[in-house]
Structure formats: C-alpha cells, structure tokens
Amino acid sequence: MSRTVGFVGLGIMGLPMAKNLIDAGYDVVGHNRSDEPTEELVEYGGEDGGSPAGVAEQSDVVLLCLPDSPDVQRVVLGGEEESDPVIDGLSEGMTVVDHSTISPTVAEEIAEELAEEGVTMLDAPISGGESGAVEGTLSIMVGGDEDALDEQRDILDVMGETVTHCGPSGAGQTTKACNQIVVAAQMVGVSEALVFAGQAGADLEAVVDAISGGAAGCWTLDNRAPNMIQGKFEPGFFAQYQYKDLRIATDAGEAFGSPMPQTELAHELYKSMVQNDMGRDDNSGVMQVLEMMAGSSVHVEDQ
Structure with missing residues (x-):
C-alpha cells in the first residue's frame, strides 16, 4: 500500500x-x-x-x-x-x-x-x-x-x-477487440430491434421487458435500453471510441485473415455516427443512425 x-x-x-x-x-x-x-x-x-x-x-x-x-x-x-x-x-x-x-x-x-x-x-x-x-x-x-x-x-x-x-504481450488488446466486437453487435442488435418495434407500433418498454428475460437477454438490454427508449444518449462510452475500437478489430481481422462481416457493418454504422456529429454520444446512440435510415424517430423523448 x-x-x-x-x-x-x-x-x-x-x-x-x-x-x-x-x-x-x-x-x-x-x-x-x-x-x-x-x-x-x-x-x-x-x-x-x-x-x-x-x-x-x-x-x-x-x-x-x-x-x-x-x-x-x-x-x-x-x-x-x-x-x-x-x-x-x-x-x-x-x-x-x-x-x-x-x-x-x-x-x-x-x-x-x-x-x-x-x-x-x-x-x-x-x-x-x-x-x-x-x-x-x-x-x-x-x-x-x-x-x-x-x-x-x-x-x-x-x-x-x-x-x-x-x-x-498483445493478448489483452486482442481480448479487448473480441469484447468490442460483441458489444457493438449488442448495441446494433438492440437498436435494430427497438427501431423495428417502434415502426411496427409496439410498446418499446413492453418489448424490452419481454425479451430481456429470455435468450435475447444481454448487458445492453439491461443497462442501456431504458435510456435508448427515451432518446437519452449521455456518454458512458463515446461512440467515437467504439468506432476507433472497431477499426482496430477490423484491421486486426484483416491482418490475421479472420472474417468479420458483422463487425464491418457495425464499423460503418459507427462511422456514420461520427460523420453526423454524434461521436460524443454514448455508443448506444447508434440507434439514431437506424432511425435516420428509417426516416423517423421511434424513441419517446422526455418520458
């Protein structure tokens, strides 16, 4: 000590x-x-x-x-x-x-x-x-x-x-890249599900409650979905850092010959966040990119 x-x-x-x-x-x-x-x-x-x-x-x-x-x-x-x-x-x-x-x-x-x-x-x-x-x-x-x-x-x-x-040496960073691959997949998956549910007219809170206890349960649903539903993206982890981490992962995937189709897609979505001045939002804010693609906002603000 x-x-x-x-x-x-x-x-x-x-x-x-x-x-x-x-x-x-x-x-x-x-x-x-x-x-x-x-x-x-x-x-x-x-x-x-x-x-x-x-x-x-x-x-x-x-x-x-x-x-x-x-x-x-x-x-x-x-x-x-x-x-x-x-x-x-x-x-x-x-x-x-x-x-x-x-x-x-x-x-x-x-x-x-x-x-x-x-x-x-x-x-x-x-x-x-x-x-x-x-x-x-x-x-x-x-x-x-x-x-x-x-x-x-x-x-x-x-x-x-x-x-x-x-x-x-390097194994910690390799493990972190694996972590960020899974984190991004969760963030994009939950965002896609919420935008889909909103477009279909479902109650977003009910959807989250229903799927959190089953096979879809994950950290993002438990810790970020409530704020995502309300359009609150105050940073716990900057989206621009998520983008940077995915760039590290995809570069390493290229170097090691490892296929990363899902991670490449997530990388492009986070790139869109940065290009649209959302880089200082939380990484769960990738939902906003999907809302832009859908042409409407499904989150309920100031709930």
Whole structure:
C-alpha cells in the first residue's frame, strides 16, 4: 500500500479510476493533456506530475488510459508533440500498465522497446464504461508477464471486478477487440430491434421487458435500453471510441485473415455516427443512425 501510482490520461475513464486508487489509500500522481482533470485529481487528494515523464519519476508503477495507438506511442516513447514522455522518467525494474484500447501489434512493439530499458509493460484494456470506472467494477484484460501482473494485482483489483491474464504481450488488446466486437453487435442488435418495434407500433418498454428475460437477454438490454427508449444518449462510452475500437478489430481481422462481416457493418454504422456529429454520444446512440435510415424517430423523448 506504500507504492505511489502514476496515472497518465485522466479522461472519462481514467479520472474515476485514479480517484478509486486514492480512496483505497494509494498516493496518486497524475497528468492529463488538458489541465482541468488534473486539477480535479489534485482537489481529490492526488498530485500533479507536470508531464508524463514527471509522473513516471515520482511513481513506482505507471498506469495509462489514453484514446488510441498513436497517443500511447507519443506519451510513452515521445515524438514531435511530446517532449517529456513516460520513458524519460522510468527506472529499470518499473512496470507500465496500459489501460488504453490500442492495436495488439502496437502494444507488442511498445513492450519490446520498454523491455530494452529494463521496464515491463502490461497491456490491460478495460471494459465496463464510465459507470464501471466509477464503481470499480471494470473488467480488465491483461497481456504480458504473469508474474508482473501478480505484483500489480492489488492495484488492478481496486479498479476492476475481474482481472484476467489473457496471455503474452498483445493478448489483452486482442481480448479487448473480441469484447468490442460483441458489444457493438449488442448495441446494433438492440437498436435494430427497438427501431423495428417502434415502426411496427409496439410498446418499446413492453418489448424490452419481454425479451430481456429470455435468450435475447444481454448487458445492453439491461443497462442501456431504458435510456435508448427515451432518446437519452449521455456518454458512458463515446461512440467515437467504439468506432476507433472497431477499426482496430477490423484491421486486426484483416491482418490475421479472420472474417468479420458483422463487425464491418457495425464499423460503418459507427462511422456514420461520427460523420453526423454524434461521436460524443454514448455508443448506444447508434440507434439514431437506424432511425435516420428509417426516416423517423421511434424513441419517446422526455418520458
């Protein structure tokens, strides 16, 4: 419990995760590209690391929660837009845990570069949305050295309800891609069902109640359908991030020769969300694209 945890990337997921670590008694040093989240962390009891390198210098282990592969490469290894990357503040024997969702091959490449510096990298993407981050009930999928995971498990247990070792470096990201394939399928499937039911004149709440307890029961019906019926798409997980994750999955599918017909369709629907300025809506907001295709809105607003 005496370890200091560094946290780089205090967004919709990262900030509540960092707060949970403070609540659990850890000293947390944070950094975010924009100042407001870092200020909120400091007000909560954390410290401002000043830069990614500054966070690493003051920490025993560094956690990341960033948007995409280029962001992780830049923040960890440096580049034109990052003069103080994490790697400059790391010491031999430290561990970096990346909770971002990125390409499995990029995760492997970063792990190899850090290993040359005597630093261990765990790719540990997360699932559960903002509510899971706030409540500390995330699912954490870990790739990398299992002994390194065991050393950091107490930290991960604060943020996640399930922490699963999935294999060597990159395996956590592969598992997350599988997760996002299924999540997108649920979101699109429930959206399609609700739009169909609305077009047919059925009571949407009754439809959800009826099918939730049977073979169609799923996380989306339980956790998102009530808001979808009311046209409420406040973000728990941004649609633009879902789009990005599906791009990672389809790119990996192409690389590994794996057929992904359903995922390609979901990818195009989320692309439509982004192109229609809905990228900051919740990923359940894909229902709006199907409503656009149907030519009418079936949700009941301000119910």
